[in-house]
Amino acid sequence: MNNDPVARRARMPPRNDTTAPKWDESRPRELPQYFKELEYLFADCGIADDTQKKEYASRYVSYDTAETWLGLPEFGNNIIIGNDAPRPYTYQEWKAAVLRLYPGADASARYNLGDLERLVNQSFNSGLATLGRFSDYYRDFQRIARWLLANGKLY
Numbered sequence: 001m002n003n004d005p006v007a008r009r010a011r012m013p014p015r016n017d018t019t020a021p022k023w024d025e026s027r028p029r030e031l032p033q034y035f036k037e038l039e040y041l042f043a044d045c046g047i048a049d050d051t052q053k054k055e056y057a058s059r060y061v062s063y064d065t066a067e068t069w070l071g072l073p074e075f076g077n078n079i080i081i082g083n084d085a086p087r088p089y090t091y092q093e094w095k096a097a098v099l100r101l102y103p104g105a106d107a108s109a110r111y112n113l114g115d116l117e118r119l120v121n122q123s124f125n126s127g128l129a130t131l132g133r134f135s136d137y138y139r140d141f142q143r144i145a146r147w148l149l150a151n152g153k154l155y
């Protein structure tokens with residue numbers, strides 16, 4: 001029996017594996033969750049190197065998206081003028097640059113008052129005739145309204 005913790009460490013899943021992190025690129029708001037899932041895997045697999053993290057994060061998205069993400073200046077080294085060697089951008093700096101590419105992915109702009117108004121109007125127009133529809137409306141309303149209140153967007 002091998003008691004070596006490195007030998008028992010989990011491995012990052014292959015790109016199309018059912019356990020691989022996934023992100024629907026048509027839903028930019030879910031991009032932060034994609035990164036949270038990746039970071040859980042990084043910890044579980046013992047991946048600490050920033051370049052490896054960037055490469056893995058790009059591995060599970062479409063080819064075009066990966067090409068865009070890997071082409072960001074933050075994927076490489078900072079350019080430092082003077083006698084100092086360039087310092088690589090950190091994974092966190094690169095991730096922030098990726099998130100800036102997608103309006104709606106920024107947690108500080110998750111919802112706005114228009115989202116709440118749209119929900120109320122849609123529910124009014126379609127009706128809440130069943131308990132299931134009312135429950136859906138109630139959960140959505142609570143989620144949006146609580147976020148707006150907690151972030152000072154609703155008084």
